[in-house]
Amino acid sequence: MKARIGLEIHVQLSEAGTKLFCNCDSEYRRYRPNENVCPVCLGLPGALPVPGKRPVELALAAALALNCEPPRALVFTRKHYFYPDLPKNYQITQFEKVGGSPVCTGGYLDYLSPDDWEWRRVRIRRINLEEDPGRTSYEGSILSSRYAYVDYNRSGVPLLEIVTEPDLKSPRDARVMVEYLLLTLEYLGATNPRLEGVFRVDANVSLEGGERVEIKNIGSTLDVERALRYEINRQRLVLERGGKVERETRHWDAERGVTKPLRYKEEEEEYLYFPDPDLPPVLITRDLLEAAREKVAEWSPRRVYEEILGLGVKREVAWSITSVPAAARTYLAGVKSGGDPGILARIVGVDLKGELREQGRDPYNPGNWPEPGKLAELSRLVAKGEYTYDAVKGLVLPKLAANPEAPLEELLPEKVEDLEPLVEEVLKEEEKAVKDYLGGKKKALNYLVGAVMRKARKRALDPRRARELLLKRLEAMKTGA
Amino acid sequence: MHRTPGIADLLYAYANGDMDPVEHAARVLEEIRRWEPKVNAFISLEDPELVLEAAEDAGKRWKRGEARPLEGILVGVKDNISTSFLPTTAASRMLDPYVPPYNATVVDRLLERGAIIHGKLNLDEFAMGSTGEFSAFGPTRNPWSLDRVPGGSSSGSGACLAYAGCDGALGSDTGGSVRLPAAYTATVGLKPTYGLVSRRGLIPYGNSLEQISPMARSVRDVALLLEAIAGWDPGDATSLRTEAPSLSGLKPAEPGEVRVCVPRGLPELAEEPVRKAFYSLLERLESEGASVGEVEMRGVERALPAYYTIALAEAASNLARYDGTLYPMRGESGEYWRYIAQARGRGFGFEVKKRILMGVYVLSEGYRDEYYVAATRLRRLVRDEVLRATRGCILATPASPVMPPRLGERIGDPLKLYAMDAYTVIANLAGVPALVQPAGFHEGLPIGVQFMAGRLGEPQLIRLGLLVEELTGLAEVVAG
Incomplete structure (x- = not known):
């Protein structure tokens, strides 16, 4: 049964230096909770977002590296939903409708499969440049915890949301693509893929004859493969038993290695999108574009x-x-x-x-x-x-x-300049091997070469020369005898 | 009615040693003590001792010849403008008593120029209102007639000027919020070109429409204040990369060079006394040699719904952040949604809730095109019409279609309430500057006139305003 897989990959621009709209650090992991914050990324009333130069440059470079036609301007859009670690209760992101203009609306990536050394192509549907929310943590479980602890250090970190077309053929293929994509972004100096939580993947997968299922919360490239493999098997079993695969959203449980249905019912999504009035369109000037092109081309x-x-x-x-x-x-x-x-x-x-x-x-x-x-x-x-x-x-x-x-x-090791004394010593000590060789056991020569090398201890010698010398002496012994 | 020295007079008197900043500050504090119980212009007041100390420092600087441009001037600041030294509540229970960790850019600019910020001024909650009655701290009353409103939302800004409780004031103007108070309190308000003054630190209502705006008792004083706060701010992506304009040295316009035009049909929306005062002022201008004409403008009659649709959409979004997590008003439920609902239910007043609901509605899937998107289209039309019309002349309209209403008179009927902004929202939709100043009085109540120029046309407005002041003699007047 053929699978169709599309991915939605969120990658932090961890190497941007600053958050997307303020000067706090894009690498928040080294701070104690709520130390890497300011009025802007806390969303305090009256604080205003100002697009950072580096995050915009890197996002543009990423779009070009993924063969997107760059837009004339970036437009930032507000996406509203209530969540404890989203300080404004809207996320500044991008949207292709209501006057929006994302950093990319169509491109592709050719990626190398180290399994068969073929180049494959995945189409990129869209890339959004957006802000990451903060983080909520609990004492023990969400149910038993007395408080929800909110840490805004991550809030406002620049994030790329990269959405592919459903071009990927297998779980392995999906993993290989993500790894190549992350490498591409790393080459741009945009991200460090090895940082904890620096990327997250949501995967859409459907089998012939079934509906599309979305898997959320995949945190590593290995898990991209594992989660998809599990999910495809699950769907295949359902279909083989004559069942129906319903359209749903499932959650990847990495610890137990299973996808689980999300408990809430899927509702009509209502995000009240509209262009952020605090952020005039960021014009993609020729200079910006040239700088990004050079960055992509050279490396x-x-x-x-x-x-x-x-x-x-x-x-x-x-x-x-x-x-x-x-x-x-x-x-x-x-x-x-x-x-x-x-x-x-x-x-x-x-x-x-x-x-x-x-x-x-x-x-x-x-x-x-x-x-x-x-x-x-x-x-x-x-x-x-x-x-x-x-x-x-x-x-x-x-x-x-x-x-x-x-x-x-x-x-550099000391070199054994004069090999002959070593060879003589070995010939004297390794009587049995010498006898074996002279008796026609050619393999004994290798043992003798090894013995010479052992004698050299940490000094360097050329095994070819040792072999030559040994051969010469052994031949002499043969004829001499 | 009597006159009291304005900012320009005070600076002159300080410079000549005719008056001492301490003496003046003491007088202002005395007016506040006398009037505040009746008027309720301030939400919080700086400790009088600190105010007098600051005035003393100002006096020393004047003596040493180190005075800065606004040294020793008492400026009240609307309580939706962030100050790190006084609470900033936006007149909402939600933010009582939130003390921001930073100053708005305009506040820093005032302080750097030697102004003394002696209190935070009352307003309609989150600047949503046209009368000053929607404050969680109670309504502000109009010093000219205590049973009337001073106009909103910068109600405290207009009222404190009208009883000499401040020398100048900052308000914010989203759809007329300094210009209605100016009209109702016989003061002057200037909404600048969008982007001329930094919004950083202004608690937002309608971000794409509003500007922090100076208010004072004379056109000259408003120019002084605007000069102090204007100019590019790297902390506000919507602020214009222009130098602060030079305004305080401008001379009154020569009547012969003035071209004023009236959008056809617009003054007819106003009540009779307003209309009469408006036309008699225009006649006066004309008789002095100014050219007064009419101009046809499409779409302006629909400016009001376009304005409210956009403002409420932005407001609903801006106010989403008040969920009981970071701000004083909390919920108590352990359940997330209930907790938010409790915090928002208690923290917001009725008018704010109503506007949030309308804002959510116009942005919702299925309605967005019909309302929000249509309004942005209409806005572009209005903007283009205004920019076209202001290329040839300065637009003149009444400031408000009605005389200052009595308390409770307007707030029962939202359509009547919103209609008060019919003249003022045009400048916000178009992003152009608009000046309101006294045109006259009717039965002891002030009436204002509005002038609008093209983008960055502030100097033109100031020069015309100075001329009008000469004609009306209505500058530096206070109630009582």
Whole structure:
């Protein structure tokens, strides 16, 4: 049974610096409750919203990155509903009717599926730039709590509401799209997708022969896949038993891994939309547009991925680099300063990234990456044969991950300049292996190479040279015997 | 009736050492003590000791030659304009006693220029009314006749000027809210061009229509106040990026250069004494050499419903925030919807509730096009007509179709109440400046005239107003 999936994705512009209409911080998580507030985001009477420059620029850049035709002006609209953490009891958002003009009314996103390395396309129906409400919390459960605690630190944080057409084919497809979309926004410097609660997804899904069901409250990309998989199975079972899938809104319970019907009846929605009279249309000037276009053109996942592929890097590794913007910046800067593209790709995309993860250091944090020139130098040393990749991987990268500031000279292992004494020692100590080799067991040679390397301890040596030396001596022993 | 010095006179007297700000402040406080029990112009008053101290500081500054433009002038501020040092209630139980954590931009500007804010003035609750009777703190009475209303919604602003309880006042004008009080109290009110004065800190009623507006007892004084508060404010996205206009040095217009026109048919909506005073003033102007004509204006007769539709839609939205969470009036139920209903049920007066319901109605799905959207279309028509007409002349109308009503006379019938704004709402719909000043008296009651100019035509209005003042001799008059 074919599924049709459309998503509504809310993403905070957490990196905007300011809230949408005041100068409070867009990253509210570091504050104690109700510390990141002012008269504007508290909605105090007489306080007036003034559109922030950065949030508007980022929203426009996002719209262009999603291939939208930019509007001539942004119009903000009031959407009314009573909710304890919505301080004005209306949200300033956008609306395509009643004189409204959202930041995007039609675009598309081409996203890469790392499952089959195909580019797929999802159409974007609309993007609204709007303010996030505050948060309500309870002691224990909502029913037992004596109070509702309202924290307005989040109130007014700029939020993009991105609505797709129902073009997505499977739960996995939906997840992959969301991940790519978030990466695109991260590349714009608009959001940090790893912050708690920075995005929320509502999903619409219908099967052939059934009505559309909306699932609310999905908080991670993994849960996009899980929730949709659960819901599609649920609907399939209903249809297979000859039942009817009713149009309804369900709630994703991540803990129990199920979607549940919302208890309230769906009512006719009445939001009393009208353009906010405190906010004149924000004209999209040529300068604004040019700045946004440049931002989108110079730095996007697709551009970076294709550039890395063009350097002859395997797509898995290229994608591994692309998917972490700090890695991508490091890699491309490293190549630019003369690094070996292939070796540098392995360092950045595979082993140093893995080592950072291993050591619990966030690879998304640019501060955790060594200076690109340093990695470029490392890749050149390997390319020239000064060190083996394995020596760099085993001896240098762990230290570099622990301390990206460490100077390369201190990290590079001492090289064993004179291999012969080591080889002699091994031949003396490993009598059995030598005998095996001379007796025709070719595999014993590998063991002997390993033994030489163990002898070198933390110093670097070239295993090919060790092998050559060993072979020469063993052949001599053969003929000598 | 007698005369009392206005702002310009006081500044002159302070500068020459003919009067001391303390002496003056004491006199004003004495008027307040005498009149307030009867008039109820103020909702809250600053501690008299603090007022006298501020006046003393002002006196020192004058002596040291460090006086600022409004040094030692006592300005009352309508209680829907935020002050961090006095409660700001908008005359609603909902906000009693809310003390904002910030000052409105205009308040900061007054204080920076040396004005002393000695109290917060009564108004119709959330500025919704034309008589001053819808205040949770009781109605304000008209000092010229205590059984009459002083006009609204800036009722306290007009009344305190009329009994010399303040030298100047700030009101707000959404559909005539400083101009009706000016007409009914023989004072002057100027609603500026939309965006000329920052609204930051003004508790909103109809955001797209209203402006904080100066009131005083003379045209010159209103110019001084407007000059002090006008100018671009980065904290208000609707404020115009213009320099504050230079107004206080303007000279009266020469009659020969004045062109006044009357929208055809409009004065005929007014009661006889109003009409008579209006036409006799125009005749006077004409006899001095001004050109007086008529102008055809489409749509203005429907300005009133367009105005109320838009104002109430915006009001319903603005007032949604008062839900018992952040403001003084609370509910008690543990159930969210009931809690809100309790807070709103107790906090809002009847007129406010009525206007919220009408505002919600005109924005509702299925009715929005018929009402709200249609009203915005009509508004554009009116605006275009006004802008066209004011290119060639200054529009003149009566300020109010009726004489100051008796208390209780108008508020029973909403249509009669709203009809009081028929002349004033036009300028709010069009965003143009409008000046109301005394035209004459009838049986001891003041009658006002209104002039409207094109956008940023304040200098023209001031110059015409100064000329009219010369002709009528009606400046700086107070009751009693």
